[in-house]
Amino acid sequence: MLKKYLLAPGPTMVPERVLLDMAMPVIHHRTSEFSKIFSEAREKLKKVFGTKEDVLILASSGTAAMEAAVVNTLSVGDKVLVVNAGKFGLRWKEIATTFGLDVVSIDLEWGRSVTPYQIEEKLIEHPDIKAVLMQASETSTTVYHPVEEIAKIVSLRENMLLIVDGITSVGVVETKMDEWGVDIIVSGSQKAFMLPPGLSFIAMSKKAWKMAESSNIPKYYLNLKKELKSQQKDTTAWTPAVNLIIGLNTALGMMLDEGLENVYKRHAICAEATREAMKALGFELLAKNIPSNAATGIILPEDFDGGKFVKYMREDIGVTFAGGQDHLKGKIIRISHLGYHDIFDTIVAVSALELGFKKFGLDIEFGRGVGACQEVILKSIR
Incomplete structure (x- = not known):
């Protein structure tokens, strides 16, 4: 890559x-x-x-x-x-x-x-x-x-x-x-x-x-x-x-x-865009009450090998996400949107996940997550 x-x-x-x-x-x-x-x-x-x-x-x-x-x-x-x-x-x-x-x-x-x-x-x-x-x-x-x-x-x-x-x-x-x-x-x-x-x-x-x-x-x-x-x-x-x-x-x-207020706003937009994208693709969010603006966790289908997927995305696609820890190992994916990360990194994350999920046989519609992501981002652009 x-x-x-x-x-x-x-x-x-x-x-x-x-x-x-x-x-x-x-x-x-x-x-x-x-x-x-x-x-x-x-x-x-x-x-x-x-x-x-x-x-x-x-x-x-x-x-x-x-x-x-x-x-x-x-x-x-x-x-x-x-x-x-x-x-x-x-x-x-x-x-x-x-x-x-x-x-x-x-x-x-x-x-x-x-x-x-x-x-x-x-x-x-x-x-x-x-x-x-x-x-x-x-x-x-x-x-x-x-x-x-x-x-x-x-x-x-x-x-x-x-x-x-x-x-x-x-x-x-x-x-x-x-x-x-x-x-x-x-x-x-x-x-x-x-x-x-x-x-x-x-x-x-x-x-x-x-x-x-x-x-x-x-x-x-x-x-x-x-x-x-x-x-x-x-x-x-x-x-x-x-x-x-x-x-x-x-x-x-x-x-x-950048201005701390703008830093916090950027994190909030990228987080919301990621959450809406994952919901549009049919995934359940891991956070049940108050989601963090640092990262978004999604729950994978029961028969889906999350560990293998994360490794494939990192080694073959060139995009590193995080899996789950302890009893959630292989069962979730965590997508970061913190630090040196902007709206286009968020779009890359969502589009890469769509590609990877399709490759691993999930029945998703290309562009559905990206579209939901861009809708959130569009509202933030002046």
Whole structure:
């Protein structure tokens, strides 16, 4: 294939401008040249996170930022509430259990969003809960959880934190950490930030930093108090991913130049167009309540080999989608529309799926999905 399309929900496509800037000769990380770039990137991140607090940049995947959120603010034996509604909700549960926390969980069918009522019910039942751990966008099930509404409930409780995995929501939908009252948000570079994997981000409220003072879980590399002290001086506690941070500064500049409102609108249009296309082709959406604007999941026919299909599309057609995880492996397809992705990438995704489904023997009408997709896009064009 002459050209390949990366349309899975992470890693995502990287803009040429970002790639070129990352390809520049490496500079030393203990120099004023790097400190200037680092400082600029951190200030830009605040706008995307919707916070006046520090957004720390870590050389790690998003999972490390999730772990850092737990080990820096909680103590062994603390009770936490986990929204377990997918692969990454389960990850919160596993992290919490690993570090000796007492886990209460809301276990949902994959494809369901948690409701504020379910959260409040558990908090009333367990008034000693110290933190609520949840996703904003659950990438494995392509659902969005109502973070703003849940934050209103949790913020009323003085000694409780709301810790949110925003790995596929920050930069996709408007995020107002301070205004909503979210205590910790984490994210990662390889999603809406249009970078390769390798960076994670974490922002903490004043309440979270206060709880960090009494946390007794051991930490070394992920000691955020140490990291904060360094990053407030425009440097890092440990060796940073220099060229990724250079790329981050460029990518954030592109997002701000586009205008964050336009970034969120673009994601919403591509998501709606994809959902309408899949419904027009006769597929049931995986997300039952609130679909995520980061990716769309569709349920495949029972006798359809999703694993074989995804491999064929990647290796023979040159378009990479994502399959399902755990018990959904081979049963769903997830189509990304986040990051460096526009309306024509969405049309490519839908037309490629039509071609692939027809090749695999499904009775679909060519152009039906593309037409539904274009109808949504047409309404957005001025």
